[in-house]
Amino acid sequence: MTEDLAGLRAIGWPYPGPVTDPQWAALLAAHPLARPARVTEQHRSGYVVAEGVEAGVAVESPPDWQRPPGYRKGMVPAEQRAAVGDWVLVEAGKIVALLPRHSAIKRGAAGEHYKQQLIAANIDTVFVVCGLDADFNPRRIERYLLLVQGSGAGAVVVLTKADQAAAGNPDAIAEALAALAGTAAQGAAVVALNARDRDDLGALAPWLQPGRSIVLVGSSGAGKSTLTNTLLGVERMKTGAVRDSDARGRHTTTHRALIPLPSGACLIDTPGMRELKPTGEEDVAENFSDIEALAEQCRFRDCKHEREPGCAVRAALEAGTLDGERYANFLKLRDEVAGAAGKLANRMAQKSDEKVQGKALHKRLDEKYGRH
Ligand SMILES: Nc1nc2c(ncn2[C@@H]2O[C@H](COP(=O)(O)OP(=O)(O)OP(=O)(O)O)[C@@H](O)[C@H]2O)c(=O)[nH]1
Ligand SMILES: [Zn+2]
Known part of the structure; x- marks a missing residue:
């Protein structure tokens, strides 16, 4: 070998x-x-x-x-x-x-029947890419991190267009980092850079060592292609059309799932990463341990942090120590995960040979989310 x-x-x-x-x-x-x-x-x-x-x-x-x-x-x-x-x-x-x-990134697939899809295996690090422009959205970043959590892969938040943002407003980067303070406190590394600048990408070196596999996720226009090109040191992503026309012989085709990087790492480019829905197996509390810590002070053990009296989470909101949008996103993601988990439990319960497992999952979910 x-x-x-x-x-x-x-x-x-x-x-x-x-x-x-x-x-x-x-x-x-x-x-x-x-x-x-x-x-x-x-x-x-x-x-x-x-x-x-x-x-x-x-x-x-x-x-x-x-x-x-x-x-x-x-x-x-x-x-x-x-x-x-x-x-x-x-x-x-x-x-x-x-x-x-050693890792498996999954998503819940929408449709008539609930399904889980395995999108990519053996990923070491997911770079969650988001531009420091009008598209900057801490809530979307939280959603991506939730889906990576539990996969076995690590996550790094890569904020692109730092050059543009800083040119428009000298405080822009500091403000963005402050908006992501909750995320950073959960242990995810957050890096702001100019995706076109090869020197800036040095900040990503710890995750790009030989034998490592990475993927980039993020919305359209976030800078994934730009990052890829700069990591490669060549213009790769937009050269597809040219290669198409020069026919069979050359197999460096338009789309390639495994892209070796000069650093020795391997970039996995798979279209499945684009739309990520929770599978139902995520643990929202793990990504929102700040809210979970507050929840321990709530009067009711099963407090939903919505309208209950003696809710420490709402108290923190009113006191301004918990970010309102982070809280709203927590509720939204919690409901999505619970919804997906309910579908997952139903599907498992329907399968007669897995009935017992499904019941156990239902029970676990009842304890966690109340009856659903
Ligand atoms: N100045 C500056 N421009 C950037 C940076 N990152 C991306 N851009 C620009 O933003 C635009 C969109 O970047 P792309 O790399 O095409 O975004 P993408 O994530 O690949 O988008 P899709 O291919 O649609 O998924 C391009 O015009 C880039 O040149 C950056 O860090 N600084
Ligand atoms: Zn509460």
């Missing part, structure tokens, strides 16, 4: 030398002829995987991953099948094993 290690490292292989994860080592030993590869695309019939910076190849998934929904017996749940970012073992054009993942 040594000669392939450089290629694997470029796309995020976490080990510079021998594999230290015992489960990974055991699977590698169990499949001596298989080669590790990383999933770059997921399709109904199979996957595209890469072993290095070259374009990926199509491979077949194990037969038991292919059983259609409705074929209950032996059906492998979606989260046990590979997703973009997963490491798999491939032998003779087939995936023979999924290496256990």
Whole structure:
């Protein structure tokens, strides 16, 4: 495997030398002829995987991953099948094993039937990108952080357009950081920079070391493409059209899921990250521990911090020690998570073989949110 290690490292292989994860080592030993590869695309019939910076190849998934929904017996749940970012073992054009993942970013998928989608696996850090312009929105940042929390990945808030903001108002950056004080107090790093300036991006170096995998999330216009280009040191994101016209031979195609960075880290670019809805498994309290600490002083143990007497959260609001918008967002996210959790519990309860688990979840939710 040594000669392939450089290629694997470029796309995020976490080990510079021998594999230290015992489960990974055991699977590698169990499949001596298989080669590790990383999933770059997921399709109904199979996957595209890469072993290095070259374009990926199509491979077949194990037969038991292919059983259609409705074929209950032996059906492998979606989260046990590979997703973009997963490491798999491939032998003779087939995936023979999924290496256990250390992080999984999920979202709740809207639709008639509640579903959870695994968007990306084995991400070390999610950069939550937000411009210091009219689009600056601490509430949206809180929402992204909520979805990252519990995934196993870390999160860093990257505030772009610091150059423009400072030119318009010398206090703009300090004001934005103050608006995010609640978020920073939860332990997330917050960095303000000019995404076009390579020197400014030095502040991101701690998360861009070799073998690390990162993703960028943020609304349109936040500066994700700009950041990517500056990280790469080249204009990549807008050159797609040119490459399209020069036909087959060159496989540096318009869209690439795994982008090796000069720092040695790997940027995962997957469209699924765009619209993030809670799955129902998030713990809102963990992202709002300031509010949770206040809640311990509320008169009622099950206080909803809405209209109850003796509510310490509302008292802090009135005293001005708790930001009103942060509080409003807490209520909104709490309700969204509870709604998604209710759907999740219903879906689990419907599945007869998982009835017991569903009931337990319902019970847990009742304790946490009251009857729903
Ligand atoms: N001055 C300045 N301009 C920036 C900065 N970051 C982004 N921009 C500009 O903001 C605009 C939008 O940035 P993009 O990088 O295209 O935003 P995006 O997040 O990729 O947007 P989508 O591709 O729609 O998701 C572009 O004109 C950038 O040049 C920054 O830090 N400073
Ligand atoms: Zn209360």
